[in-house]
Amino acid sequence: MSLTIYNTLTRKKEPFTTIEPSKVRMYVCGVTVYDYCHLGHARSYIVWDTVRRYLQWRGYDVRYVQNFTDIDDKIIRRSQEENLPWQDITHKYIDAYLEDLGRLNVKPADAYPKATEVIPQIIDFIKRLIDQGYAYAADGDVYYAVEKFPTYGKLSGRKLDQMEAGASGRVDEEAETKKRHPLDFALWKAAKPGEPEWQSPWGLGRPGWHIECSAMVQELLGDRIDIHTGGEDLVFPHHENEIAQSEAALAKPLATFWMHNGFVKIRGDKMSKSLKNFTTIRSLLENTDAMVVRLFVLQAYYRSPIDFTDEAIAAAENSWKTLEEAVLASAYFKSLPDWSNAQSEALDEESVKRFNEAMDDDFNTPIALSVLFELAKELRRQRNLIVHTGKPDLPTTQIHQKFQTLIELMTTLGLKMLQPSALENAISAEVSLSITDDEIEALIQQRQEARKAKNFAESDRIRNELQEKGITLIDDKGGITRWHRNSEQ
RNA sequence: GGCGGCAUAGCCAAGUGGUAAGGCAAGGGUCUGCAAAACCUUCACCCCCAGUUCGAAUCUGGGUGCCGCCUCCA
The missing domain is CATH 3.40.50.620 (HUPs)
Structure with a gap:
């Protein structure tokens, strides 16, 4: 196509x-x-x-x-x-x-x-x-x-005789008298005193x-x-x-x-x-992420009108979060044992094909975006599986391919990819500044004991304390508590 | 007065003859002390009327409503 x-x-x-x-x-x-x-x-x-x-x-x-x-x-x-x-x-x-x-x-x-x-x-x-x-020139003007x-x-799609001159009610009376036809328009305008002006064969003007x-x-x-x-x-x-x-x-x-x-x-x-x-x-960007605005625009077909409402921006905000989380998920994918071997330029062909078909049809970005959301949701799912169960249910090469494709398609739509390296820096900075693994393990141990004693007030207090330090706890079956550092700033 | 566009769920928004993408929001279930995730699951007679067709959100005609342009304008 x-x-x-x-x-x-x-x-x-x-x-x-x-x-x-x-x-x-x-x-x-x-x-x-x-x-x-x-x-x-x-x-x-x-x-x-x-x-x-x-x-x-x-x-x-x-x-x-x-x-x-x-x-x-x-x-x-x-x-x-x-x-x-x-x-x-x-x-x-x-x-x-x-x-x-x-x-x-x-x-x-x-x-x-x-x-x-x-x-x-x-x-x-x-x-x-x-x-x-x-x-024709007319008294310093040219029409x-x-x-x-x-x-x-x-x-x-109009004809001269169909148009009602001055229907918009913004007609310059003086210019009208110089024109041969009401629809004639100025190519050159004579300057009035004090106005910016350039020399021309028809006198000073603009x-x-x-x-x-x-x-x-x-x-x-x-x-x-x-x-x-x-x-x-x-x-x-x-x-x-x-x-x-x-x-x-x-x-x-x-x-x-x-x-x-x-x-x-x-x-x-x-x-x-x-x-x-x-x-x-600029006033909108004071409290709205620029990419949210971009997404708000691209979620509509470019020829249709779009209505700017708080709800629409809020929805775009959440949509952007979905894409963002998928990009940030790379921090977790990096921990996969064979991730570095999976590095390649290969893209998910099916996604690319559907993306191109949508865009080839007069730049149908809403449909193109649906491809990105499918990729993002799958990646987010894989991230959650890693966080909560320790391993994804897709081969690493496929995760890598989907990830690579998402980044590529986002870039094509001008949705700015967050730099994974910047993210890593942020995470490692957080690690060095807040709390060590050993301290976390010790607190989890305390919480386990509190839970055994049914002292849930204490156990919730520890959960909250760790949450404030950017650590999320997950209670698995069998009394095992897993944890991870929050990736989102 | 002339020309043009739009009308699809609570919201946004695709779909131009074959039985309604996607996003947001919401609800239910399994699981859980709580929480999180995961998984399962619910949610549209496509503005109205008539016509064409085996079949129409999609085509035709007629309505209704909203919007834009007709020398400021992205």
Whole structure:
């Protein structure tokens, strides 16, 4: 089976193809940097990061470019409000973006172009559109003439005459008078006094929002790319306009596959900055493990909406614990006599097969995760058997294989593997700091005597005392008490 | 007004013609002084109505409800 991807452009799943064999050129629409990122952004970039990781795991050489929009009305407004140069605003929030998404284990892009770094390319692009008759200058602004592009609306499935201009109620009156058609959009905006400005053939001004992506894609990835992604709110107008710009100027399809992720909802509504109902990534991470957030996102299919609730996060927390415990179980597997002989790269083929089938079907992470949970539960079971009965009921080579597979698949989904060596250090530190084996044995002996005398208050006291020192006691049949040091911190 | 999406157990969420994955939570049993683990076990008439079919959560038509987009937006 081969990878299929849902393409917004055609509204169906299509077999994945690349322009160049085994190379993927991928462009991800990034954020406008005037504020901290919220959970909605987190979802989007976790999803695209996972797509990238999976393509790499399947052997593709992926070039991944993601932009920062570092000049626009909101940035200007923010800089005026805070009385700071706009560069201070954008630098601050770019740093914050990299930090927040890094914590979610989103890999850095191969390039992070900024709008203000490609002004010459943007100007060239606009000139080209004007020369070819797709754009017109109007009193310091430049607009794209949507009526000149016959297939305008093909991505979002609309026709010009169906759209009600200004239906969203956010129309700039002044700009309307300059436009030839209400749907025409700005490629270049004249600067008002005091605003950041760049020299252009049309006077001092700044680029419109959509043109930067067309220019950057061409600059960094070429005239055509394989995958272009973003949140579903970007389908119209942003991506529609990118298509109009790039395909008019270059006369070839911009992207083969257009992918869009569903929203994060909160209490049934879209989470967004304008609704002021967002939770920023950094506030969420104050008391939630980053991998819990990642798991919360991946437990849904990327095109479906997900509802952000305390219950959902709590459930993800428990789910993550299951995976974590399975990874931590390696501390116990290491004590198996033939563990070191079992070391090999071999994976559990059946699990890998099912994982790939799920991911090949338009990145169906909920199903892919079910494979991980099955592995994790089996590993946890083996760990428990070791702790409670002294030996597992699977051959060590199989345990090793399942363990190796779990780690590999978790890594592919960007679920950060805990370093077993760090764990060992933690455990050995605990051992050296707390209590020796002999002391434990002595206490257990005392407790046995208390139990024989039916002095359960005393026996429970000893159990609790040891528990506080990180030692768990297990009473087996035949009056034997086993114990182990707790592996979880 | 136009375009689009969604509706599956207490919660989250797969499943696109063959008789309901997975996760979370909950309950019962064996065992136990208590506890832990293990093992066994319980938990969905798939929003409604009609149709197509040997067979539908899955296809068709009609409803109902919720949501998104229509130049701020991941």
